Amino acid sequence: MIELHNVTKTYENGVDALLNVSLKIEKGEFVFIIGTSGSGKSTLIKLLLKEVEPNHGEIIVNNKNITKLKKSKIPYLRRGLGVVFQDFRLLPNKTVYENVAFAMQIVEASPKEIRRNVPMVLSMVGLARKARAYPNQLSGGEQQRTALARAIVNNPPILLADEPTGNLDPKTSWEIMKVLKDINSRGTTVIVATHDLDIVRKMKRRVIELREGIVVQDLPKGGYSYED
Amino acid sequence: MKIRTMKYFAAQGLQGIWRNRLMSVASIATISSCLMIVGIFYCIAVNIDYMLESLEGTAGITVFYTKENYTERDIEVIREKISKISYIKDIRYISPAEALEAEKKEWGEYASLLEGLEDDNPLPPTFELTLEDIRFQKDVISELNKINGIEIRYFEEETKILISFNNIIRIISLALILILSFIGIMLMDNTIRLTVYVRKTEISIMKYIGATDWFIRWPFIIEGIIIGFIGSIIPLGIIWVSYNFITQLIFEKNTLLQNILSFRTTEEIFRVLTPISLIIGISIGVIGSSISIRRYLKV
Numbered sequence: 001m002i003e004l005h006n007v008t009k010t011y012e013n014g015v016d017a018l019l020n021v022s023l024k025i026e027k028g029e030f031v032f033i034i035g036t037s038g039s040g041k042s043t044l045i046k047l048l049l050k051e052v053e054p055n056h057g058e059i060i061v062n063n064k065n066i067t068k069l070k071k072s073k074i075p076y077l078r079r080g081l082g083v084v085f086q087d088f089r090l091l092p093n094k095t096v097y098e099n100v101a102f103a104m105q106i107v108e109a110s111p112k113e114i115r116r117n118v119p120m121v122l123s124m125v126g127l128a129r130k131a132r133a134y135p136n137q138l139s140g141g142e143q144q145r146t147a148l149a150r151a152i153v154n155n156p157p158i159l160l161a162d163e164p165t166g167n168l169d170p171k172t173s174w175e176i177m178k179v180l181k182d183i184n185s186r187g188t189t190v191i192v193a194t195h196d197l198d199i200v201r202k203m204k205r206r207v208i209e210l211r212e213g214i215v216v217q218d219l220p221k222g223g224y225s226y227e228d
Numbered sequence: 229m230k231i232r233t234m235k236y237f238a239a240q241g242l243q244g245i246w247r248n249r250l251m252s253v254a255s256i257a258t259i260s261s262c263l264m265i266v267g268i269f270y271c272i273a274v275n276i277d278y279m280l281e282s283l284e285g286t287a288g289i290t291v292f293y294t295k296e297n298y299t300e301r302d303i304e305v306i307r308e309k310i311s312k313i314s315y316i317k318d319i320r321y322i323s324p325a326e327a328l329e330a331e332k333k334e335w336g337e338y339a340s341l342l343e344g345l346e347d348d349n350p351l352p353p354t355f356e357l358t359l360e361d362i363r364f365q366k367d368v369i370s371e372l373n374k375i376n377g378i379e380i381r382y383f384e385e386e387t388k389i390l391i392s393f394n395n396i397i398r399i400i401s402l403a404l405i406l407i408l409s410f411i412g413i414m415l416m417d418n419t420i421r422l423t424v425y426v427r428k429t430e431i432s433i434m435k436y437i438g439a440t441d442w443f444i445r446w447p448f449i450i451e452g453i454i455i456g457f458i459g460s461i462i463p464l465g466i467i468w469v470s471y472n473f474i475t476q477l478i479f480e481k482n483t484l485l486q487n488i489l490s491f492r493t494t495e496e497i498f499r500v501l502t503p504i505s506l507i508i509g510i511s512i513g514v515i516g517s518s519i520s521i522r523r524y525l526k527v
């Protein structure tokens with residue numbers, strides 16, 4: 001489903017965010033990407049989205065080599081990837097409901113589908129009561145959950161979540177994890193970048209650890225809890 | 229593209245115009261003044277053309293046969309030769325007898341003075357030529373000069389003045405259209421750039437969640453279309469009202485001018501001016517907005 005072959009990303013300022021990274025994630029997997037701040041987790045996600053371009057190596061997403069994807073095809077790549085951005089990226093002048101609905105408008109979903117799916121995902125992430133609020137009226141955690149709702153509303157085959165529990169208390173964090181597990185159990189491939197080792201241990205899933213842009217560990221399902 | 233998506237684009241476009249009302253008004257004003265000038269010059273040029281056309285009827289070329297003794301056959305030969313010249317629309321032969329009749333009519337009550345001339349008619353056989361276009365007068369004259377035994381008469385100065393006046397009008401209007409379109413596009417670019425700038429974050433977020441470039445572009449293009457449309461309708465309205473007013477005024481008040489000047493009707497003018505204005509106006513709007521979006525789509 002997702003493959004990286006010897007991928008290197010060096011930013012313009014000379015920082016090697018990822019160095020010669022190779023990995024393979026199968027369809028339906030649930031994978032954690034862990035590592036300290038600056039280890040390259042977000043860069044990995046940005047590469048999959050073609051938000052940044054690799055300097056070396058090849059990237060395959062949804063069985064397509066995206067390394068040399070035409071510019072006009074990028075929107076369709078992104079539609080196959082639900083993303084919870086670390087900085088949320090919500091539209092400030094749209095309500096929670098409208099933000100989620102907007103992701104469906106872009107793919108020209110019918111108003112009927114929009115009216116059915118949006119409330120459904122909002123209640124999945126526990127935001128039904130905040131549907132009319134604007135992003136600046138929400139707590140960090142609520143914004144994050146809005147971003148998650150938007151990422152899953154179109155049922156993408158792959159869900160990428162960059163720190164989806166970064167601003168949440170443990171209880172809400174678990175609720176979010178439950179949502180991610182749910183989505184994963186319905187066949188969606190889920191990739192979560194996080195610092196939250198507590199959750200990683202308890203979830204007992206595959207863990208890929210990055211350190212200064214290098215994959216230092218790739219532990220199969222449950223492996224991480226033994227290790228530590 | 230689905231209708232609801234179109235609606236969304238239209239709503240976004242209108243919102244953009246409203247958000248930068250000031251720049252929108254400035255763009256509309258520029259496009260309007262551009263098209264106002266286009267319209268005025270078009271009206272002038274079309275009417276000069278029209279007057280030239282009417283002039284061709286009266287100021288064609290008159291050819292006199294100057295040989296003293298001639299036969300029907302000689303006249304036929306001359307007619308043959310003239311009819312081979314291009315750009316001549318019509319050749320009318322006036323025999324000396326017919327010419328004399330016409331003279332008599334002109335003289336009216338003094339016609340009796342001309343009596344007795346029938347037998348020894350001093351009037352030469354005459355051809356009156358009508359040209360396809362008065363601009364070809366020079367070419368036709370030079371061809372006619374090659375024929376022996378004839379004399380030609382025509383209004384040269386008048387035609388020259390009208391033709392050169394018309395050419396000047398055309399050149400000036402073309403130059404003005406170019407300059408003003410350029411200014412219009414620049415202002416339009418600025419207007420849309422503001423909308424785009426205000427929505428920069430929004431655009432990048434839209435791109436990250438999979439919006440195509442066209443999805444992002446359409447609202448701005450619609451903004452350009454609406455501004456261009458309003459900008460063309462305003463001068464059309466003003467010209468319609470003033471053209472009606474001016475032609476009416478000349479026809480009603482001034483019988484002297486009426487004989488010399490002739491005008492195209494308002495309908496005739498607008499049958500051409502309306503599509504021209506709409507095309508120029510909307511193009512300025514769309515080109516201006518396309519230029520400014522291009523810069524922000526590189527996410």
Ligand SMILES: Nc1ncnc2c1ncn2[C@@H]1O[C@H](COP(=O)(O)OP(=O)(O)OP(=O)(O)O)[C@@H](O)[C@H]1O
Pocket residue numbers: 011012013015016017035036037038039040041042043044086
């Ligand atoms: N646009 C950029 N230009 C230059 N350097 C960058 C850019 N983005 C990230 N970096 C650098 O690349 C490295 C990896 O950054 P990245 O954002 O991938 O880390 P991360 O693992 O997501 O960190 P965090 O856990 O804090 O989110 C860091 O050293 C960072 O400073």
Ligand SMILES: [Mg+2]
Pocket residue numbers: 041042043086162
């Ligand atoms: Mg990060």
